[in-house]
Amino acid sequence: MADQLLLKVRTDFVERVTKPVISGLLDDLLDQKVLQLDEVDEVQDRYTVRADKARCLIDTVRLKGTKASQIFIDSLKKRDGTLAEQLGLVAQQGPPGDQLPPPEPSVGIQGQQQWIQQCSLSEYQRIRDKEGDQLPHKKDPLHPRTAESCLSLSSQIYPIHLPRETRTRRALIICNIEFEHLSWRKGAEADVGGMTELLEGLGYVVDIHCNLTSQGMAVVMKDFADRKEHCTSDSTFLVFMSHGVRAGLCGIESGDETTDILSLDTIYETFNNKNCRALLGKPKVVIIQSCRGGKVGSVLMSDSKDPAVPAPIATDSTPAGLEDDAMFEVHLESDFATLHSSTPDTASWRHPKKGSVFIQRLIEQFRNHACNSDLQEIFRKIQYSFGQFPRQLPSQERSTMLRKFYLFPGH
Structure with missing residues (x-):
């Protein structure tokens, strides 16, 4: 095609x-x-x-x-x-x-070429039965039924909305490669291509934006959050790849003289339940490939803005009172799952031709395990794959998933 x-x-x-x-x-x-x-x-x-x-x-x-x-x-x-x-x-x-030569086997849902292992009908039904069948069958004074436990059997996992033919899944990729003051992120094109192929294979139409300032990234996110397709979708992926510091992601004008940093809070504020109602109750998967500190000292290339570890940036303190307590914030930001490429203050590593180590291993795990593993189990497998790579360890943070999210490729 x-x-x-x-x-x-x-x-x-x-x-x-x-x-x-x-x-x-x-x-x-x-x-x-x-x-x-x-x-x-x-x-x-x-x-x-x-x-x-x-x-x-x-x-x-x-x-x-x-x-x-x-x-x-x-x-x-x-x-x-x-x-x-x-x-x-x-x-x-x-x-x-x-006139075109036949393409090589690829991920497409229609092609079913097994680039991404497909979820069989029997496996699909087994997962739904197993994950849903967690309701107490007998009256138990120690474990009374709650409103949540009285939902349908499939309530322990996020539902798939609409048939595949009429679903309108959308995903967003923002990748900064060419910077005015910082080094260019050689090899990042491979990350964009790999993530695009993966997400399209999982049934998402992918919006790709490259080389943006922090303000440009915020505008693109706002436009994407307003897309009407989310109303007939069941989830979204938000992928960010750039130089980074602990405070957030670097825009292309970031440097010694210009801050140009996109706060990670902006991502969650843009797509929370108040500002993106079309994704209310639907999984929002955030993938962040960037450094959060660390030093350069390898054949691989660091995504750190600075060779030196940046000083931690203080976050806004929470005002006293019940308006901003934990329960309220979880309600405002429900159904997020975030995987950073590294832990705070450490570097993320990238090959100048093959792309980042994190994105390569993420793609591999999704390809092989999305057929029978939920999202957070796939995240754990990605983390486990770094066991023999002590320079870097991906980190799950700010997760507010209320159920298990299965992608069910092929369904």
Whole structure:
């Protein structure tokens, strides 16, 4: 499929395409009604760096499906035949839909190619029966039935809303690679490609945004939280990859002279039950790949903003009174599950070509165990995989999951 092929060549396209070719592609796609005028303006006006324009363009088209992706490929062949050939997009002549070579086995839910192990019908039913069948069967004065225990048998796990064909799962990836004052995060493109393939295989349409300031990240999150698709979804993934400090994530203008730090609190405030009602009662999985301190001293590359460990930043103290007690805050932020790539004040490590160690191992565990393990068990398996890598240990934090979350790939 053309959209899968674009995903495969995405990194090379971003690295090689020129600004004039991008402008020509935008004209063609606008003429053929693949893109709307506001989408063209976003590529041209919102981004100044050539690579950012290229990422925005190819991701926007790819998410529109096979037909739009094929039109994009045909246009690229006309605008820059050499680049199309280098990317492997030039094949034998024939009808446009038949010009592409068959893609390699991939994750797609329709393809069922076992890149992600699928959950069989029997396993699906076994999990639902086992996890739900926890209700007291006899009247027990020591364990009286509560309102929660009187729910349906499947109440111990988060439900899947709507049939797969009509679900509208969305996921968000924000990845900062090119910084004005800090070192560029070489290899991060591999993380974006890997996470995109994983999430699409789990049934999510992925919104990808790269190279943003802290304010830009906040705007993108707000827009994503307002998406109407969440109303007919059952969950979301929020993936953040950048340089970092203990206080949060670095925007692309972060450096000695400019703070430009996105507080992690902003993530939870944007998607809590007050500000994102469409995701009320639905799992919100937060994945954060960044340093939270630590020193550089390895062949691998650290995602730390500074070689030195930053001083801990004091958090706002909680005012006295019952308005902000723990029970109230849990209610406000229910159904979050967060996995940081490292513990506080320590570094996260990244290979300059393969990408980050954390993202590589996360993808591996989801691929192999989403078929029969709930989310927090998968998180534990990710942590366990670092047993022989003492430089780094992922950390589960700020979790407010009320039930078990099974992804049930294939259902």
